[in-house]
Amino acid sequence: MEEIEDMSRQDKAKIYEKGVDNIMNASQTHLVVATVTFEAGFTLPGGFDSDPNSTNKGTAILIRNTAFCAFVVTDAIAFSCSAGTMFIYYFMADTRRSSKNYTEMYPLLWKLYNDAIFLQGMAMFVVVIAFVSGMYATLAHSAALAISVCIIGCTSFLIYFWVYFRGIQNLIRTEQSGET
Numbered sequence: 001m002e003e004i005e006d007m008s009r010q011d012k013a014k015i016y017e018k019g020v021d022n023i024m025n026a027s028q029t030h031l032v033v034a035t036v037t038f039e040a041g042f043t044l045p046g047g048f049d050s051d052p053n054s055t056n057k058g059t060a061i062l063i064r065n066t067a068f069c070a071f072v073v074t075d076a077i078a079f080s081c082s083a084g085t086m087f088i089y090y091f092m093a094d095t096r097r098s099s100k101n102y103t104e105m106y107p108l109l110w111k112l113y114n115d116a117i118f119l120q121g122m123a124m125f126v127v128v129i130a131f132v133s134g135m136y137a138t139l140a141h142s143a144a145l146a147i148s149v150c151i152i153g154c155t156s157f158l159i160y161f162w163v164y165f166r167g168i169q170n171l172i173r174t175e176q177s178g179e180t
Contacts, residue, residue, distance in 0.1 A: 044060055
């Protein structure tokens with residue numbers, strides 16, 4: 001940051017403008033992911049009671065299933081996190097549109113961007129739990145298949161951590177080598 005302190009106002013503005021552009025470009029990609037996890041909130045496993053003579057008509061068939069209840073709660077969390085992420089990206093785009101002062105805009109957009117990344121990470125994490133519990137609820141009649149799907153679904157956590165830590169390692173190597 002000391003390098004930025006010693007620059008002219010115009011050079012600072014150019015650096016911050018590039019930073020804002022980078023954040024907004026990355027946000028577009030992240031918005032696609034947020035939309036997918038947001039849309040996952042609209043599909044319930046097992047279907048609904050459609051018996052016209054039933055007092056439970058229109059309610060979820062698996063409502064008394066513990067795994068289904070876990071699905072509903074985790075799905076609601078993922079949905080809320082994704083909705084929050086999409087709102088943050090909307091606000092970021094509106095902020096970018098309404099101001100051309102990149103020096104003042106950059107710190108706000110950077111904070112919002114990091115908040116959105118946190119919420120989207122939570123949504124992606126929790127949607128896996130929702131998927132696994134939803135699959136378990138619908139496949140309970142076949143324990144071997146249900147357990148297999150749970151194990152396969154849970155391996156995604158290992159993949160998340162592997163990708164995350166590989167990214168951290170590469171970032172550390174880049175900083176140590178002096179590359180930008």
